[in-house]
Amino acid sequence: MKRLLAPLLALALVAGTAHATEVRIGYQKSSLNLIVLKSRGILEKRLAEGGHTVKWHEFAAGPQLLEALAAGSLDVGMTGDTPPIFAQSAGSPLVYVGFEPPKPQASAILVPSDSPIRKLAELKGKRVALQKGSSAHYLLVRALDKAGLKWEEIQPAYLTPAEARAAFERGAIDAWVIWDPFYAAAEKTVKPRVLTTGEGLSANQSFYLAARPFASKEAKLLQIVFDALSDNDDFLEKQPAEAAQVLSRAVGLDVPTFERVIERRPSFKVTWLTPQVVAEQQRIADRFAELKLIPKPVTVKDIVWQP
Template sequence: MRPTLRSPRLRRVAGVAACATVAAAMLAGCVSRGADAGPDEAPDAVPVAELTDVTLNIGDQKGGTESLLRAAGELDDTPYAVAFSTFTSGPPQVEAATAGQIDFAVTGNTPPVFGAAANARIKVVTAYSNTATGDQVLVPADSPLTSVADLRGKKIAVGKGSSAHGHILLQLEANGLTPEDVELVFLQPADALTAFQGGQVDAWAIWDPYTAIAQTDSGARTLVTAEGVANGYGFGIAADTALADARKNSALEDFAVRLARASQWAQQNPQEWAAEYSAAVGIDPVAGELAQGRSLRPAISLDDDVIASQQQLYDVFVESGQIQDGQPFADFVDPRYEGALTEYTSVAAN
C-alpha cells in the first residue's frame, strides 16, 4: 500500500552549485526565484540522431545515476555527450539546476519540495519508487533509545532539505512530537557520520548507502525505517532552461528513457548491479548488496496520486514551520516525458 503521510491538520492533499556550502539552507535566499511556475509547452522534438552537438550536464551522487547507466550499458551509444557532476545530496542539485549549471538530476522526495517552496527554476519530470526501507533513523549499537518517543530532547543528525529531513519530521509527527521537542543538527552525510560515530549526536536520519555503511561498519541499530511513513519516492528534476531548449529537451527525453531501462536492468540483475555499485562507491560489497537490495528506484508514472502525496509532504514542512508556504507542488510538475516512458514505468501501488 502507498504510505499515508500522517497529519491530523492536513487540509491539502562535489558540487558545482554556487551556494553549495549552504545548499541545505538554499531556500532562505540562495535559490533564485522564478517569475512564475507551471509547465510550459514543450518545444518541438528534435531527432535524437541530430543531437551530436548537445552536452547534457547531469547532477549525480556517488554511485548513483552514472554508475547505474554505465553498468547497464546505457551510455554506450548516446548520440549526445553526457557530463556528470557529483553532489553530496539533493538540495545542492536543485540549487545547481536553478542556476542552470546542470540540466537534470535525480533526488529524493524532499529536495523538490524545498525547491517548490522557493519557487526554484526547475520542474519534476520523472518519478521513481521504492519501499523506503533504506531510509532509517539509526542509533549506536549500545544506545538506550528504543523508540521515536525516546528522541525527545535528543540530538538528531540530518541533512537539511534531504529525504531524511522529511522522514524525521514525519516520524516526529506520527509520535506526537515536533521539531522543537528535539535538536535537529543539520549536517551533510560525511560530517553526520563522523558526528554519529563520535557520539556527538544521539541519532542519525539517513538514507542508503550511508545506512548500510553504518550498519555493516559499526553495527548501528535501526530505530525505525521510513516504510509506511514516508512515500519513498525519488524524482528527476530538470532545469527550466534545459526544458525550454528544443535540443536539450529532446536529449533529456532520451536520457530519461535510458535511466528507466537501466533501473529495469538492475532489478533483473541484482547481484551484478550490487557488485558494480559497490565498486563505484568504494564500499564493502556486503554494504553495497544490502543497500541496493532495498533502495532500487524503478520508474513509475508521475500521476495525480504521486503529486498529491508530495503535496502532503510539502504541507507537513509548512505546518512544522520548516519552510514557508508557496505555490502548489503540482505547479512544479511537468509530465512531458510520460508518453516516452510508458513502456518502462508502473503505477505506484495504492
C-alpha cells in the same frame, strides 16, 4: 519507461536539437540508477550518435544538487522527495520529469547500539543529525508526529551524510536520520540500532528533475536520457549481483553493502508522475509549510512537466 516522455518527441520536432549539446547530469551516492548508467557508458554512446555529450557531477545530497540545478550548472538530476519541495519554495526553476517507486525500508533513524533510546518519544531533547531539506528531513518530521513530539522538542543538527557519520561514531549526536547507501554502510561497520525505518512513515521516493529551460528546449535529449534509463532498469532488475559489483567499484563501498541496498528497493523503474504521487508530494510540502520549515507554501503540480 520508453513511453514515459513519448509526447516530448512531438515537441522535439518543433524545438529541434540539431546543435551539439552537453547534457549535465547530477547524481549522488544514492542515485543507483544513474551511477550504473554512468558506469556502463550507455548514455554516452546514444548521445554521441547525435553529436551530443554528457558530463556527470556528483553531490553530497539532494539539496546541494538542486542548488546547482537552480544556478544553471546542471540540466537533469535525481533526488529524494523533500529537496524539490524546498527548492520550489525558494523559487528554483525546476520541473519534475519522473520518479522511482517507494522504498521506505531504504532509510532509517539510527541510534548507537548501547543507546538508552528505545522509543521515538525518547528523542525529546536529543541531538538528531540529518541533512537539511533531504528525504531524511521528512522522515524525522513524520517520526516526531507519530511520537507526539513537536519539531521544537528536539535539537536538529544539520550535517551532510559524511559529517553526520563522523559525529555519530564519536558520540556527538544521539540519533542519525539517513538513507542508503550510507544507512547500509553504517549497518555493516558501525552496527547501530535501528529506531525505525521509513515503513509507515515515509514512502521515500526518488525523483528526476530538470531545469525548466532545459526541459522546454531539449525535449529530444530528455527522451534519450530516459530511454537509456529504461534499458538500465532492466539490468538492475535482472542482474542485481553484477549491478552490486558495478556500484561497489563506482562508489567505493563493498559489494555486500550494495547487495543490501538493492535488496531493499522493490524496483528501479522510472515512470511519469501519477496524480497519487503528486498528491503525496503535496502532503509533504503542506507539512513543511505548517512547520514553517520552508519559506512559503507551494503547489507541487505547478512544476510537474507537461509537454
